[in-house]
Amino acid sequence: MTDKSNRMITYQWYTFDQLNVEALYQILSMRQDIFIVEQNCVYRDIDHLDQSAWHLVGRDTDENVVGYLRVLPPGKRFAEPAIGRVTTAHDERKKGIGEELMRRGIEKAEKLFPGSAIRLSAQVAATGLYERCGFSSVGKPYDEDGIPHIEMVRIPSGDLG
Numbered sequence: 001m002t003d004k005s006n007r008m009i010t011y012q013w014y015t016f017d018q019l020n021v022e023a024l025y026q027i028l029s030m031r032q033d034i035f036i037v038e039q040n041c042v043y044r045d046i047d048h049l050d051q052s053a054w055h056l057v058g059r060d061t062d063e064n065v066v067g068y069l070r071v072l073p074p075g076k077r078f079a080e081p082a083i084g085r086v087t088t089a090h091d092e093r094k095k096g097i098g099e100e101l102m103r104r105g106i107e108k109a110e111k112l113f114p115g116s117a118i119r120l121s122a123q124v125a126a127t128g129l130y131e132r133c134g135f136s137s138v139g140k141p142y143d144e145d146g147i148p149h150i151e152m153v154r155i156p157s158g159d160l161g
Contacts, residue, residue, distance in 0.1 A: 009066060009097060011058050011104055016051045023057060026065040034087045043145040045085075052076055054112070056104055058097055065089070067097040069105045071112070078119040080153070081109045086120075086129075102133040110156060117153050124148040 014023070031045050049072055058067030066089045072082040083105045088097045109118045122130050124141050127150065135152035142149055 008061050009058050011056060013108065014055045014057065016053065019055060027057065027068050030065055030068060030087060030089060031085055039147065041145050041147055049076055054108060056101060058101060066092040067101050069101045071105055071109050074113060074116065080117045080119040081113045083109065083118060083120045098129055099132065106133060106154065115156055117155050119151060119153050121149050122152050124150055
């Protein structure tokens, strides 16, 4: 799949046990760079949920990780399956990678858990991406580690566009 700048990005799913050390290192490094350093937010990224998640990794032609998300089974974060840790490398933003990650994440969650809604905890500033992917805000914004968040839910539709 090519991004908006016509570069080839490959996407692959992994269970935790399928991730090799280099891939796991790149994923955790990118999550730390974005969620902790860039956002100046001290929190525990390694939350012991990765072991039960499905991990979607987007790589460029040089095998650099440029995008990532995880899908959690029901009961791990929320009652429903959850999508989380959605991130795109800083230099790769605005190229469609986030939307492609979400499209594939929704597809995976719907395949694994047919008929289930999908829930996520969105940074309020990123709700536009999730709304374009069929998610709706539920409840009121709340503070999570110093950043405004809101829960969002996607009711199963069967069509990802």
